[in-house]
Each structure stands twice: as structure tokens, then as C-alpha cells.
Amino acid sequence: MSEALFRNEPVPSTPYVADGVSISLAAPLKRYSLRARTAEALETVLNVKVPQKIGATEGGIACLGPDEWLLRTAAETAMPTGAGLPVAITDIGERSICLIVEGPRAAELLMTGCPLDLDNFAVGRATRTIYETVEIIIIREGEDRFHVEVWRSFAAWLWTAFTAAASH
Amino acid sequence: MILIHCPYCDEKRPEIEFANAGQAHIARPLDPSGQSDAEWEAYLFIRANPRGRHHERWRHIHGCGRFFNAVRDTVTDKFETTYKAGEPRR
Ligand SMILES: [Zn+2]
Numbered sequence: 001m002s003e004a005l006f007r008n009e010p011v012p013s014t015p016y017v018a019d020g021v022s023i024s025l026a027a028p029l030k031r032y033s034l035r036a037r038t039a040e041a042l043e044t045v046l047n048v049k050v051p052q053k054i055g056a057t058e059g060g061i062a063c064l065g066p067d068e069w070l071l072r073t074a075a076e077t078a079m080p081t082g083a084g085l086p087v088a089i090t091d092i093g094e095r096s097i098c099l100i101v102e103g104p105r106a107a108e109l110l111m112t113g114c115p116l117d118l119d120n121f122a123v124g125r126a127t128r129t130i131y132e133t134v135e136i137i138i139i140r141e142g143e144d145r146f147h148v149e150v151w152r153s154f155a156a157w158l159w160t161a162f163t164a165a166a167s168h
Numbered sequence: 169m170i171l172i173h174c175p176y177c178d179e180k181r182p183e184i185e186f187a188n189a190g191q192a193h194i195a196r197p198l199d200p201s202g203q204s205d206a207e208w209e210a211y212l213f214i215r216a217n218p219r220g221r222h223h224e225r226w227r228h229i230h231g232c233g234r235f236f237n238a239v240r241d242t243v244t245d246k247f248e249t250t251y252k253a254g255e256p257r258r
Contacts (some may be wrong), residue, residue, distance in 0.1 A: 005210045031199065034216060054176060054177050054178075054232055055177065064232060064233070065231075065232035066176050066232065066234060068232070069234060115169060115182035115184055115185070116181075116182065127177075127231065128230055128231055128232070128233070129185060129230055129231065130184055130185055130230040135230050
């Protein structure tokens with residue numbers, strides 16, 4: 001119910017706003033790890049299009065690896081279990097939190113610790129990568145907007161690192 | 169930073185996203201209990217340590233997560249090629 005609203009998050013609930021970039025906790029969102037040998041096997045279960053190419057997104061589904069996808073969906077969505085079928089649909093919503101990095105300096109901020117060339121990272125692309133030593137998943141939702149998924153126990157550190165970098 | 173071509177992502181990615189996983193093409197014996205102590209020791213512990221061309225397993229651990237094989241020169245640290253797990257030795 002409203003339990004999620006009162007839960008303690010490891011980062012502040014008020015956005016950090018600096019010159020050209022803001023960092024904020026995303027609205028509550030369900031996340032699932034989808035595993036299957038083929039995208040088609042998942043399409044049969046979910047009844048939606050599942051991207052084939054690593055890094056591509058389609059709707060709320062990002063292809064992270066040859067047999068791995070990340071599904072983000074509204075908090076109320078009911079999900080099939082895939083029981084008995086050759087797929088694994090696992091709720092990982094409690095494992096990580098999502099930060100939204102937004103503004104004209106968003107890519108620049110992420111590149112202070114992420115080794116990818118985000119100037120050449122198209123809108124709609126997603127990937128697992130690393131920020132300094134912390135594993136993250138980034139999804140470019142817009143030219144100036146990134147969704148950053150980070151494991152809960154690393155989130156406080158990442159928030160500190162992001163806000164420190166943003167203040168410079 | 170070295171860029172390594174991941175054969176699954178099919179692009180060059182920064183070295184820091186990868187983990188080395190030792191020598192490549194070490195096949196686990198199909199009949200472990202039929203191995204002599206010497207054969208088992210060789211399988212578990214004995215590895216090549218060439219000066220130059222070396223076949224290695226790498227994992228794109230902070231990326232697509234896949235293991236793959238690579239030919240790397242141990243002197244220059246240059247990657248000659250990378251290829252998917254299960255493909256023949258190059
Ligand atoms: Zn990869």
C-alpha cells in the first residue's frame with residue numbers, strides 16, 4: 001500500500017540541484033530481471049516486443065546481455081511468473097534504487113567516473129557499466145536525462161560522489 | 169585505458185569493465201573419477217605462462233556479463249582478437 005512512501009531510502013528524497021545538472025531519486029518503479037535463451041521466449045510470456053540487440057531498449061525493457069534484460073514498469077503492474085516455461089522473471093525492485101541525472105551537464109557528470117564515451121551514447125541506449133568502482137546500469141532516457149540503477153548498499157556512496165562531482 | 173572488443177556487445181569497451189579469468193580452452197575432464205592424480209593436478213593447477221601470444225578467458229563482468237576468449241600478447245598487452253566462448257581456438 002503506502003508502505004513504500006514511508007520507507008527509508010539510502011539517499012535524500014529532495015533532489016540535489018547544481019549548475020546544469022540535478023540528481024534525484026526516481027519515482028517508485030518495479031524492476032524485474034528477465035532471463036531466457038531468446039527474446040522470443042520472453043515475448044511469448046510477456047506479450048510485448050523484447051529487444052534483441054544488446055544495449056537496445058523497447059518500451060520498458062532494456063537488453064543488457066545475450067540472455068538478460070531489465071524490465072522497468074509502473075509500481076502497480078502485475079507480472080506473469082513464467083512458471084513452467086524456460087524463462088526466469090525475478091523481482092529485483094528491492095535490490096537497487098534509481099537515480100535520475102538530468103540537465104545539460106548530465107552526460108558530463110556521469111563521465112567524471114564512468115569510462116564510457118557518453119557523448120556518443122544514443123538516446124534509448126542502455127548498458128551495465130561502472131562508476132569509479134561501483135557497478136551501475138545507465139539508460140539514456142533523453143538527450144539530457146539518464147536513469148541510473150545502483151545497488152541499494154552502494155547508493156549512499158554514489159549519491160555523495162555524484163553530488164560532489166556536480167558541485168565542481 | 170585499454171579498449172577491449174567484447175564479441176557479444178560487438179564493440180570496444182573500457183578495460184575496467186572486464187575481468188581476466190585465466191587461461192582459455194582448459195576442458196574439464198569428462199570422467200573426473202577416472203583421472204590419475206597427475207592428470208587431475210595438471211587440469212587444476214598447471215598453466216602456460218608464455219612470453220607473447222596467450223589465449224585467455226575474459227569476462228565482460230560490468231557489461232553484458234558474458235565470458236569470452238581472447239588472444240593477448242603478454243609482452244605488449246595488445247589484444248590480437250577476441251571471440252565468443254565455444255568458438256574454435258584462434
Ligand atoms: Zn559485452
